Amino acid sequence: MSVIGVDVGGTKIAAGRLGPGHALQDSRVVATPPDAAEVVATVADLVRTLADSTPDPVTAVGVGIPATIDSATGIVGASNHTGMDGLHAQDVLQEAVPVPVVVDNDGNLAALAEHRLGAARGHRDAVLLTLGTGIGGGLIVGGEVFRGGHGQGAELGHVVVKGDGPPCQGGCPxxxxxxxMCSGTSLARDLNAFAAANPGTPLAALHAEGKLDSRAGLDLARAGDPDAIAIFAEAGRWLGVAVASLCNIFDPDVVVIGGGVSSAGDLLLAPARDEYQRRALAPTRRAPLVVAELGPDAGMVGAGILAAESAP
Ligand SMILES: [Zn+2]
Structure with missing residues (x-):
């Protein structure tokens, strides 16, 4: 028996078939279509393709969406980075797929995957932040995903670290x-603002070519550019402010940082650790701040694990 996990992202949809021990047996990645109906059809296609490529019966499908989802109705609430607001996700996906479907927030699923197989394995309580276009989050409390009273909980990216700071994205007021302060979007903003104000710098050269995003900035920081390093360090300190509050509230055993921006490693995490250690109450400074282990597969694998654990 096997299950299929699907991770619907803002730019791509990844689907994988998991066998015994949650081992990934096969996977597919396609571009995310522009509207919700096409997304549902694409998910159904991916499930069919992966199910047809094995004689092993597929018993359940999990789908992760970058949005809050009402646990009672399966309806998408706030979706900052896709056009899925108001979609009856649970119903429409179940109609499109011939085996039981479970739907959850992508940050919750990444946290589940890191807890069962990755950097939070063996711990009771864990906090996960995924740094990408936005910041997703997930909480493991007592070994299980915490979703709050209506299933909309653990939007850790919307923890305020600077009350009079920049306006947030999408539907966040x-x-x-x-x-x-520490997403791919905010890094691109800060890198380009610095470049515009400092002509003659390597960052300004990339800015002039219209090529300065967080990835290009990270390449420069890795090559030793002091301006790029300073901008990543500043973002890391803001991350540390958030981690200090999260540790004061949840007293986790480990804090896991995932998402594409986490590939900055200690350029971001060393200043984050310093800031966190300076700010958290002494008893809650014990949790190590570590990079996620499952990389870009975390959401997809977590969706499959949820499907397996939800199957009757
Ligand atoms: Zn926000």
């Missing part, structure tokens, strides 16, 4: 969420 807040200012100074950690997402506005």
């Amino acid at each position: 807040n200012h100074g969420c950690v997402e506005t």
Whole structure:
């Protein structure tokens, strides 16, 4: 028996078939289509393709969406980075797929995957932040995913670290969420603002070519550019502010940092650790701040694990 996990992202949809021990047996990645109906059809196609490529029966499908999802209705609430707001995700996906479907927030699923197989394995309580276009989050409390009273919980990217900070993205009405200070989007903003104000720097050269995003900035920082290093360090310190509050609240055993921006490693995490250690209450400074282990597969694998654990 096997299960299929699907991770619907803003730019691509990844689907994988998991066998015994949650081992990934086969996977596919396609571009995310522009509207919700096409997304549902694409998910159904991917499930069919992966199910047809094995004689092993597929018993359940898990789908991760970058949005809050009402646990009672399966309806998408706030979706900052896709056009899925108001979609009856659970119903439409179940209609499109011939085996039981479970739907969850992508950050919750990444946290589940890191807890069962990755950097939070063996721990009871864990906090996960995924740094990408925005910042997703997941909480493991007592070994299980915490979703709050309506299933919309653990939007850790919207923890405020700077009350009068920049406006947040999409449907978030807040200012100074950690997402506005340490996401791929905020790094691109800060790198380009610096470049515009400092002609003659390597960052300004990339900016002039229209090529300065967080990835290009990271390449420069890795090559030793002091301006790029300073901008990643500043973002890391804001991450540390958020981690200090999260540790004071949840007293986790480990804090895991995933998502594409986490590939910055200690350029981001060393200043984050320093700031966290300076700010957290002494008893809650014990949790190590570590990089996620499952990389870009975390959401997809977590979706498969949820499907396996939810199957009757
Ligand atoms: Zn926000």
